[in-house]
Amino acid sequence: MAEGRPGQGFGGESLLFLTDEQLRQGIEAMFFAYRGFTADPDRILAEMAYGRAHHRAIHFINRAPGTTVNNLLSILGVTKQSLNRVLRALISDGLVESRVGVTDKRERHLFLTDKGRALETSLSDAQRARMRAAYKDAGPEAVQGFKRVLEAMMDSDMRRAYAKLRETGA
């Protein structure tokens, strides 16, 4: 708010958006926005005995059905012991199904059950609604910029892990 339009490519003014003050504002915006981003799912999860860790597992299993545990580990960036606790809960509650691999029987392929898909939908609906509102508020041009900055902010291994996840078929 009240930022005096960074220049569009003439002289030193084009670097105005790189001042410490601008960067600090970006950092704080990121902090507050992430809280808003997780607020809605957090409320739903709190009603059941779940947390964000469960949400993340459900999200990515839904995104890439049949993904292996190892795959999920590298996506989520946690230890297998940590993920295992979460998966065990989801499996025993009947939200996730773990199938022994066909070509490699050591691997377990993960799928959402109908019940799991129902929760995923409810979490995702809430999160998408906020995202949609923010996108609508900001406009298509802003959304382009938003994604471009976010992608530039990721580590390269994150992008690789994500790409790997998408390859994993059933």
Added chain:
Amino acid sequence: MAEGRPGQGFGGESLLFLTDEQLRQGIEAMFFAYRGFTADPDRILAEMAYGRAHHRAIHFINRAPGTTVNNLLSILGVTKQSLNRVLRALISDGLVESRVGVTDKRERHLFLTDKGRALETSLSDAQRARMRAAYKDAGPEAVQGFKRVLEAMMDSDMRRAYAKLRETGA
């Protein structure tokens, strides 16, 4: 990646950025980018006995020197018991100074010491460097859009709390 330029204001194509797929991509980008966003400070903090909670306290005390504990609470959105544990550590380690209020002696005003400022600088440098790189990568137009979407994603109470923090003088 490989997104076919959403239309710039003609017909229904201008709403292409609101499809579920686009929204899901935004959600995932947010997740991965936030990890990148915190990765550098996390590494520095891990060397000392600190975590993200300490970083957040240090950040906002630096941002609004003299802010009160209550103020900080509403900004950070945690309980006083949780914040107190963190503040106690920072004060006893000589990074933060707590001064009794002048007009209201119940209040404690918080300041960074030289040592605290040194850590803040090191954390902030790391985070700003990544932010700067991302901004540079994406360009000024994208940065505008980035901030616009993030701000639209915040809860209104977050913006209020943030504004309140800025008012708090020494």
Added chain:
DNA sequence: TTGGAATGTCAACAAGGCTGACTTAAAATG
């Protein structure tokens, strides 16, 4: 057949959230 990879499990621990109860001091209010 043996080594190593993938998975799962047990135990222990820490950070950082939370609630509830309680104290102290000071301000505000009747």
Added chain:
DNA sequence: CATTTTAAGTCAGCCTTGTTGACATTCCAA
């Protein structure tokens, strides 16, 4: 002036989610 409210701090206990380390099982591959 007496009472209530507010700001801050503290103690105890609990939960989630992360961590290490050790170890068993299964099974592919050299």
